[in-house]
Amino acid sequence: MRYAIVFQSVQSNDDKKLMTKYIIQRILVSIPVFFGITLIVYALFALSPGDPVVNIIGYSAFVEMAPEEVAKVREQFGLNDPWIVRYFRWVSAAVQGDLGYPYKGSMSVADQLAERFPPTLLLMGASLTLALLIGIPMGIIMALKPYSLLDYILTVIAFVNLSIPSFFVGLSFIYIFALKLDLLPTYGMQTIGESFSLLDRVRHLIMPATILGVFNAGVWARYTRTSMLDVLHADYVTTARAKGLPEWVVIIQHAFRNSLLPLITIVTISLPALLGGAVIIETIFQWPGMGMLGYRATTTLDYPILMGITLVSATMILVSNLLADILYAVVDPRIRYN
Amino acid sequence: MKRKRVSWYTIPFLVLVLVLSACTAVPAAAPESAGPAAAVEPPSEPQAGGTLNVWQPNGWPEQSWPHRSNWESAWAISPMAEWLFWPLADGTLEPILGESLDISADGLVYTLHLRQGVTWHDGTPFTAADVVYTYELRLHPELRPLNEARQGRTIKGLMAYHEGTADSITGMAIIDDHTLQVTLDSPDAGLARLFFGDGTEIVPKHVIEALDQAQVLAGTADYWYTAPIGTGPYKFVKYETDQFIEYARNDSYWGGAVGPERLFLKIATPEVAVVQLQRGEIDLVNPLQLTEVTRLQAEAGIDILVAENNAQWYGLESNFFAEGGLWSDPRAKQAFLYSIDRQAYVDSILQGFGKVRHSFYDGTPYACPTMTTYDYNPEKAKELWAEIGIDPTTITIDLMGWPGIKARLDFLPIAQEYLRAQGFTVNVDVIDPSLIPEYTQGKAQRGTEWDFNVLLFGAGADPGTILPFISPDSTSNVSYRSWPEQPDATTGVKTNAQYYTNPALPDLIASAEIETDPQKRIEIYQQIDCVWNADLPAFMIASPSFVVAKSQRMQGVDWQANAGLGGWTKMYKPGDWWIWEQ
Numbered sequence: 001m002r003y004a005i006v007f008q009s010v011q012s013n014d015d016k017k018l019m020t021k022y023i024i025q026r027i028l029v030s031i032p033v034f035f036g037i038t039l040i041v042y043a044l045f046a047l048s049p050g051d052p053v054v055n056i057i058g059y060s061a062f063v064e065m066a067p068e069e070v071a072k073v074r075e076q077f078g079l080n081d082p083w084i085v086r087y088f089r090w091v092s093a094a095v096q097g098d099l100g101y102p103y104k105g106s107m108s109v110a111d112q113l114a115e116r117f118p119p120t121l122l123l124m125g126a127s128l129t130l131a132l133l134i135g136i137p138m139g140i141i142m143a144l145k146p147y148s149l150l151d152y153i154l155t156v157i158a159f160v161n162l163s164i165p166s167f168f169v170g171l172s173f174i175y176i177f178a179l180k181l182d183l184l185p186t187y188g189m190q191t192i193g194e195s196f197s198l199l200d201r202v203r204h205l206i207m208p209a210t211i212l213g214v215f216n217a218g219v220w221a222r223y224t225r226t227s228m229l230d231v232l233h234a235d236y237v238t239t240a241r242a243k244g245l246p247e248w249v250v251i252i253q254h255a256f257r258n259s260l261l262p263l264i265t266i267v268t269i270s271l272p273a274l275l276g277g278a279v280i281i282e283t284i285f286q287w288p289g290m291g292m293l294g295y296r297a298t299t300t301l302d303y304p305i306l307m308g309i310t311l312v313s314a315t316m317i318l319v320s321n322l323l324a325d326i327l328y329a330v331v332d333p334r335i336r337y338n
Numbered sequence: 339m340k341r342k343r344v345s346w347y348t349i350p351f352l353v354l355v356l357v358l359s360a361c362t363a364v365p366a367a368a369p370e371s372a373g374p375a376a377a378v379e380p381p382s383e384p385q386a387g388g389t390l391n392v393w394q395p396n397g398w399p400e401q402s403w404p405h406r407s408n409w410e411s412a413w414a415i416s417p418m419a420e421w422l423f424w425p426l427a428d429g430t431l432e433p434i435l436g437e438s439l440d441i442s443a444d445g446l447v448y449t450l451h452l453r454q455g456v457t458w459h460d461g462t463p464f465t466a467a468d469v470v471y472t473y474e475l476r477l478h479p480e481l482r483p484l485n486e487a488r489q490g491r492t493i494k495g496l497m498a499y500h501e502g503t504a505d506s507i508t509g510m511a512i513i514d515d516h517t518l519q520v521t522l523d524s525p526d527a528g529l530a531r532l533f534f535g536d537g538t539e540i541v542p543k544h545v546i547e548a549l550d551q552a553q554v555l556a557g558t559a560d561y562w563y564t565a566p567i568g569t570g571p572y573k574f575v576k577y578e579t580d581q582f583i584e585y586a587r588n589d590s591y592w593g594g595a596v597g598p599e600r601l602f603l604k605i606a607t608p609e610v611a612v613v614q615l616q617r618g619e620i621d622l623v624n625p626l627q628l629t630e631v632t633r634l635q636a637e638a639g640i641d642i643l644v645a646e647n648n649a650q651w652y653g654l655e656s657n658f659f660a661e662g663g664l665w666s667d668p669r670a671k672q673a674f675l676y677s678i679d680r681q682a683y684v685d686s687i688l689q690g691f692g693k694v695r696h697s698f699y700d701g702t703p704y705a706c707p708t709m710t711t712y713d714y715n716p717e718k719a720k721e722l723w724a725e726i727g728i729d730p731t732t733i734t735i736d737l738m739g740w741p742g743i744k745a746r747l748d749f750l751p752i753a754q755e756y757l758r759a760q761g762f763t764v765n766v767d768v769i770d771p772s773l774i775p776e777y778t779q780g781k782a783q784r785g786t787e788w789d790f791n792v793l794l795f796g797a798g799a800d801p802g803t804i805l806p807f808i809s810p811d812s813t814s815n816v817s818y819r820s821w822p823e824q825p826d827a828t829t830g831v832k833t834n835a836q837y838y839t840n841p842a843l844p845d846l847i848a849s850a851e852i853e854t855d856p857q858k859r860i861e862i863y864q865q866i867d868c869v870w871n872a873d874l875p876a877f878m879i880a881s882p883s884f885v886v887a888k889s890q891r892m893q894g895v896d897w898q899a900n901a902g903l904g905g906w907t908k909m910y911k912p913g914d915w916w917i918w919e920q
Contacts, residue, residue: 050772057483058407059771065486073483106401106562107579115579171609179613186617187610192582192602193389286606288580296397301772 019329026325030318037314038094038307039087045303046083053079055300056103077103090307099311100304102297109308112293119189120289123212123282126205128270130213131220136263138217139224140256146229154221161218166211170284173207187286208285212278216270223266227259234258260331268324272316380893380918384597388917390892392622392909393611394603397580402557403539403566404476404485409907412539413624416909417572417585417601418459419539422450422469424910425531425799426899427648429703429856435464435540435569441854445525450518450534456592458542459567459574465515471543474499474507475554482556490533492526525852527859528802535799536908542567571596571913580605588913597894597916612887615640621892621917624907626885628689628745634887644691645884645901648701650796652746654737654753654877657778659786664728671874673722675712678756682714684880687748691885695878697871703860704801706868719760730761736788738767738777746792749879795876801863804870805847840869893918 053074054062062070074080078089093100099109107115138158142151178186185204190196231237232255240254241247282291290309297305400411403419422436431439435456440449456464476485479502487500494509509521522529545567546554553559563577571593572585585601604611604620612630614620616637626634626642634640656665664670680694696712699705723730735757739747747768754764767784769777780786797803843866850862884901893916900910 049776050770051775052772054772054774057486059774061407061486061488062775065484065488069484069486076482076484101556101558104399104405106558106560108558112579174610174613179616182617186614186619187606188581190581192391192604193584193600284607284610286580286610288578292580296399300399 019326023322023326026322030322034314034318035091037317038091038310041310041314042087042090042307043083045301045306046086050301052077052103052301052303055302090304094307094311099308102305103302104300109304112305113290113308113312116288116290116293119287120282120291123205123208123287123289124278126209127212127216127278128267130209131216132267134213135217135220136224138221140228140251142221142225143228143232144251146225151225158218158221161214166215166278166280167284169211170208170281173211174284177207187284189287208278208281208287212281220263220266223263224259227262228255231255231259257331261328264324264327264331268320268327271320271323272313378920380890384595384894384914384916385918386595386597386599386916388598388891388919389600389602390598390915390917391602391604391614391620393614393620393624394583394605395608395611395625397605398563398577398583400557401562401566401577402554402559403541403562404472404478404481405483405557412908414583414603415539415566415568416570417603417912418566418568418570418574420569421536421539422452422534423530423536425535427702429860431530431535435469436534439530439534441530445527445852445854446522448520448522448529449513450520452516452518453592454516456569457590458545458569459588460542460545461590462542462544463515464540464542464569466512466518467515468540468543469518470507470510470512471547472538472540473510475541475546476538477507478555480555489537490529492522492524492529493533494521494523525854527851527854528800530854531800532802537799540569572601575600591913593911593913596913601912615887615889618889618891621889622886622895623888624884624886626887628691628885630887631689631691631885639890641888641890643886643888643895643897645886645898646693646701647881647883647901649798649881650794651695651700651881652743652749652879653695653793653795654790654879655793655795656790656876657786657788659780664733665789667726668873669722669726670728671877672712673719673726673728674757675874675877676715676719676722677760678753679714680880683749683752687745687752688880688882691883692880693883694880697867697878698804699797699801699863699867699870700878701881702797702801704797704863704867706864706871708868709871716756716760723760730757734763734765735790736765736767736784738769738784738788738791740769740771740774742771743794745882746794749792790877792879796881801859802850804863804866805850840873842869891918892916 053070056077057065057070057073065073078086081089090100097110099113101108102112105112138154142154145151174186177184184207185191185200187204189201189204191200191204194200234255237250237255240250245254278289279291279295281287282289283295286292290312293305294309296302297309394410394414396408396410398411398414399408400406403415406412406415420434422434423431423439424434426432433453435453437451437453439451441447442449450466450469452464452466452469458464473490475481477487477490477496477500479500487497490496493507495504496507496509498504499507509523511519511521513519545561549559549561566574568574569592571588571591573588575584575586577583582605583603585603587596587599587601589596604614606614606620608623608627611620611623612627612634615623615634618639631642635642656671684690684692684694693701694713695701697706697709700709737750737753739750741747750766750768754766757764765784767777767788769782773782774791776782777784777788778791846862846866846869850859850866853859853862884897884907886897888895894914896910896914901907
């Protein structure tokens with residue numbers, strides 16, 4: 001009841017104005033931060049050792065081409081200019097929506113990002129939902145029965161989830177569920193040669209989403225457990241019990257809600273991964289998302305694509321941080337924005 | 339308490355047992371389209387219909403035909419794109435869009451006769467104009483990135499066009515719709531196989547010249563991945579990014595009836611591709627990881643095909659800067675080879691799928707008839723080191739390689755151990771490919787003092803590829819320019835990569851470059867190979883075989899021909915492939 005009253009106070013006109021002002025301030029601060037991130041990342045790419053021309057034309061062509069031909073290729077891609085000049089050229093085009101073309105391939109960077117966005121969103125959204133549905137109840141149960149057999153079993157499961165490399169789990173899943181049990185498709189987003197169906201899409205989603213979801217569930221279960229244990233010993237929880245409230249009301253409305261703050265931090269900082277994708281899982285399961293694109297671009301030093309992904313990731317980090325701050329206010333009325 | 343502890347371990351253990359039981363106790367699911375039992379022979383005549391599924395490794399990185407520089411992109415377009423001739427291992431040219439090639443007595447005029455009755459997938463006739471347009475596009479001075487003008491430099495006006503001082507290649511003249519005349523400045527015996535071979539897919543002039551030319555030159559026209567057309571046995575249908583490329587049968591194919599109605603190139607990781615082969619979802623896995631061969635040989639419905647590779651070998655290339663020292667004496671290189679058990683490398687790393695090589699052309703008709711073999715002989719190596727006054731305990735050898743082909747890189751630690759047994763101190767540097775220029779030019783951690791790098795090398799489509807390694811001024815190829823970046827600063831002399839010469843070579847090279855008679859070419863190159871075999875400008879390690887796995891339902895595959903001369907495996911006559919449905 002107390003929380004309901006306080007929550008309403010957040011929604012008062014003064015608080016609304018305060019929050020709006022805060023959000024505008026944060027967005028304005030985010031602009032230089034955003035450019036700072038892209039500048040640093042661009043500098044790191046540009047100053048790292050290695051010659052992109054080798055990857056652009058291939059090693060065998062590189063050694064067989066005359067020096068003047070190699071110089072011309074370098075000129076064609078603007079690689080003779082200082083990196084800061086290249087950065088400003090890139091950023092001035094990027095703010096106009098032109099992210100350029102990759103060093104290899106005919107599809108523009110913007111088109112590639114747009115094409116990869118929905119598959120990654122689908123995979124990461126599904127895995128995030130799964131992680132929340134598994135991880136939070138698991139953490140609550142562990143906290144309610146600390147140091148019990150159940151707590152130990154769930155702790156072991158959580159650590160197993162965290163400890164086994166995802167490539168191993170991915171290949172094991174393919175071996176067991178696709179090859180041996182023939183229950184699920186091997187890879188991709190749909191059965192090749194067949195028209196789209198929702199059931200088919202879900203079947204293809206099960207293995208990669210489960211692996212990613214279970215991994216995050218392990219992490220979030222641990223955080224939920226710790227956070228809940230802190231809260232469960234608080235005086236107001238004892239008071240709530242003393243008032244004779246049903247146990248589930250005590251747990252959910254009094255304890256869990258107050259344990260949410262650290263969890264919000266963990267979940268929101270995981271949000272950029274929604275667009276960053278899961279490099280290994282997307283690659284193993286041939287899920288055509290941002291993670292696979294990033295993996296390919298990294299191995300070929302394709303700076304235009306890497307910068308495109310950086311731009312998206314930087315935006316997501318800033319947005320998710322802002323989202324975390326707003327959610328703090330919603331959950332904890334003690335937080336003020338002045 | 340004791341009971342609890344047992345439970346903690348028991349439950350995960352039981353789960354593990356259950357999972358393992360699932361892996362071992364359940365028999366392999368029958369693939370949807372599993373191959374028939376081995377005892378049943380396929381019909382002698384190809385069957386029509388069905389869907390063929392072929393593995394496409396590493397996606398489709400470069401869609402634009404004039405821009406492609408890697409084999410995966412060449413493989414991806416093989417069902418629809420064709421070239422003039424396919425150079426075969428016996429030295430002949432198999433006609434594809436080209437029908438025949440007449441060479442004048444002085445070797446300066448090539449008359450190219452094109453196949454008649456060929457149409458593009460949109461029904462437009464294929465003509466000589468398409469061929470000239472294709473070469474002018476590939477060599478266009480504004481192509482981004484610029485294509486190497488490695489072959490065809492002897493064609494009149496080709497370099498002027500490539501350098502932007504001429505509007506066309508004057509040496510390529512259209513006689514009629516199906517005849518082309520190519521005029522050279524000087525004889526170039528390797529031209530037929532290297533320039534008119536499988537390196538250049540012919541593009542439809544009437545389609546490409548209607549596109550935005552800036553996009554065509556930059557390789558950014560979406561045509562290449564939305565609606566490309568060729569003359570091949572399959573028509574492009576659709577590309578789903580990093581999922582598949584779909585093709586449909588070309589019912590008007592000049593090469594005759596094509597069997598399968600549809601062809602999918604499925605993009606997957608190597609591990610998943612093998613699983614899909616086992617499930618009957620993929621019919622051809624190329625290349626096959628050698629570690630999978632034994633396991634798949636035991637699988638019903640799967641064939642392992644092995645094509646011998648006579649055109650490539652893993653080898654060691656010596657450092658230009660170190661060449662004038664220890665390694666200037668051929669006996670040092672011979673001792674190096676005697677020190678290492680390369681057959682053991684073939685047996686272990688290549689799992690027996692390969693052959694030890696002793697000279698550049700070893701395994702080909704151009705090989706030295708009196709070749710010296712450098713089989714493992716550590717005692718002989720020690721004798722040679724002593725003979726040339728080398729104390730191995732005082733010398734450090736630096737070997738370098740880069741990731742990409744694991745079997746190639748794996749040679750380095752093996753060589754390291756064998757050379758250590760001889761008393762040397764040996765370092766192995768594994769570097770990122772983008773760092774190769776810095777390293778080879780002496781600007782990395784070893785400076786100019788390193789010794790060898792490992793690479794994949796070989797004669798490829800024509801024996802003339804050897805010439806840049808032994809001649810600074812080969813006319814058929816530009817000089818190999820790993821290092822130095824410029825001609826020698828003090829002498830101004832342009833040299834080959836190995837800083838190598840031999841007085842017997844200039845005359846042999848001069849005659850090799852102009853001799854177009856196949857038999858006489860063989861004799862000349864055999865003499866060159868004998869010089870190489872003794873001097874060892876670079877070390878041969880072994881040739882890895884081309885190993886693939888295919889389903890038994892896939893028929894009509896001539897893998898030895900498909901591997902061709904080994905440079906880049908492409909689809910050799912994919913129109914001949916068919917599905918055996920029972």
